[in-house]
Amino acid sequence: MTTVMDDVVTRESRFVLQTYRRNPVTFVRGDGVRLYDADGREYIDLLSGIGVAALGHGHAGLARAVSEQAQTLIHTSNLFFHPLQGELAERLSALSGLARSFFCNSGTEAVEACLKFARRYWHTKGAPRAQFVALDESFHGRTFGSLSVTSDEHYRAPFEPLLPTVTFVPTNDASTLAAAVSASTAAIIAEPVIGEGGLRPLTPAFAAAIKEACAKTGALFIADEIQSGLGRTGHPFYFQALGLTPDLVAVGKALGGGVPIGAALASQAVADTLSFGDHGSTYGGNLLACRAALFVLGELFDGGVAENVKRVGPSFERRLRAIASAHPIVKEVRGAGLMWGLELTRDAAAVVPAALERGVVVNRTAERVVRLLPPLVISEADAMDALGRLDAAIGAVGASA
Numbered sequence: 001m002t003t004v005m006d007d008v009v010t011r012e013s014r015f016v017l018q019t020y021r022r023n024p025v026t027f028v029r030g031d032g033v034r035l036y037d038a039d040g041r042e043y044i045d046l047l048s049g050i051g052v053a054a055l056g057h058g059h060a061g062l063a064r065a066v067s068e069q070a071q072t073l074i075h076t077s078n079l080f081f082h083p084l085q086g087e088l089a090e091r092l093s094a095l096s097g098l099a100r101s102f103f104c105n106s107g108t109e110a111v112e113a114c115l116k117f118a119r120r121y122w123h124t125k126g127a128p129r130a131q132f133v134a135l136d137e138s139f140h141g142r143t144f145g146s147l148s149v150t151s152d153e154h155y156r157a158p159f160e161p162l163l164p165t166v167t168f169v170p171t172n173d174a175s176t177l178a179a180a181v182s183a184s185t186a187a188i189i190a191e192p193v194i195g196e197g198g199l200r201p202l203t204p205a206f207a208a209a210i211k212e213a214c215a216k217t218g219a220l221f222i223a224d225e226i227q228s229g230l231g232r233t234g235h236p237f238y239f240q241a242l243g244l245t246p247d248l249v250a251v252g253k254a255l256g257g258g259v260p261i262g263a264a265l266a267s268q269a270v271a272d273t274l275s276f277g278d279h280g281s282t283y284g285g286n287l288l289a290c291r292a293a294l295f296v297l298g299e300l301f302d303g304g305v306a307e308n309v310k311r312v313g314p315s316f317e318r319r320l321r322a323i324a325s326a327h328p329i330v331k332e333v334r335g336a337g338l339m340w341g342l343e344l345t346r347d348a349a350a351v352v353p354a355a356l357e358r359g360v361v362v363n364r365t366a367e368r369v370v371r372l373l374p375p376l377v378i379s380e381a382d383a384m385d386a387l388g389r390l391d392a393a394i395g396a397v398g399a400s401a
């Protein structure tokens with residue numbers, strides 16, 4: 001007898017370009033923090049589709065907003081005004097303190113826009129600067145510009161040559177950063193909490209070094225908040241917790257709650273150096289995406305979801321620390337709010353199937369790190385239930401070591 005899973009796998013392996021090694025699960029439905037597979041098995045989601053489903057799955061309000069908008073008007077292009085883009089930009093400005101938004105469709109496009117806007121800034125000033133300074137462990141996306149500021153050789157090597165003007169410095173190494181930034185640096189780019197590279201918040205001392213290097217050399221600062229932004233760490237953006245004032249901010253993932261949308265936020269000084277036609281996107285900021293994003297931001301920041309992160313985050317962290325003290329294979333717990341990593345003493349790959357077996361969805365990143373990005377609406381009870389199962393999964397993996 002062939003199952004739904006067999007059919008899905010057979011068709012995919014014949015027709016889908018094989019760039020993803022998928023876990024052997026086919027999700028067909030979601031409800032809040034729960035996902036259901038094709039056999040009706042229930043899972044608690046501690047990943048949110050990699051930090052996207054901040055409001056959880058099957059959200060009735062989001063579904064209603066998207067459906068109403070789809071029945072009214074989905075897309076008109078950026079050649080015309082529509083009522084929602086300015087409203088969304090105003091909302092993002094109030095949350096971030098940055099003056100203006102450019103809308104696109106993904107995280108990598110948001111980073112791409114930030115890199116281009118930084119270059120444009122220096123061109124307009126009449127003193128072009130080419131260099132970007134980025135961090136070891138960084139991940140900024142897969143297009144040529146964002147890949148050029150991504151450090152992982154595994155992602156970079158097959159596509160070289162990339163931009164030749166990028167200098168990488170070790171994360172949280174203030175003196176190396178200070179030495180790398182000069183009067184030819186267009187911008188420093190960093191994730192305020194390193195995500196893909198292993199869940200590592202920047203230290204206050206390193207944030208101060210970024211600030212000082214920018215003040216000294218004029219270099220711009222680009223904060224990539226694609227994973228860490230929009231309430232995930234208990235702050236609208238983690239750069240705020242670090243006391244940083246970026247010139248550009250890349251936003252994506254949770255912004256549309258699953259409807260693709262990204263944004264490059266720019267200070268007025270940067271925005272003033274751009275002209276009509278300098279950058280663009282056919283879909284960027286269309287009505288459907290903006291409607292979804294306005295709904296998501298409303299729930300996050302007016303509907304109590306950001307408060308939920310502050311409420312559940314501390315017990316989530318305590319439970320993770322208890323897991324770490326119970327299992328010697330857990331070397332370190334790192335993160336903030338509801339963005340956490342457990343670094344193991346060995347490859348974390350085996351934890352993913354062990355957690356799935358116990359009905360919990362997690363992810364392994366940077367080889368040794370178990371990444372946890374639950375929906376921001378998760379209740380304390382569901383969080384403790386899921387972490388109890390993760391505890392058992394790590395125990396099983398540790399016992400088989």
Ligand SMILES: Cc1ncc(COP(=O)(O)O)c(C=O)c1O
Pocket residue numbers: 050106107108109111139140141142191195196224225226227228252253
């Ligand atoms: C910090 C960061 N920047 C950029 C990206 C790229 O975003 P996207 O996959 O939407 O292009 C990601 C995705 O994981 C990310 O975590």
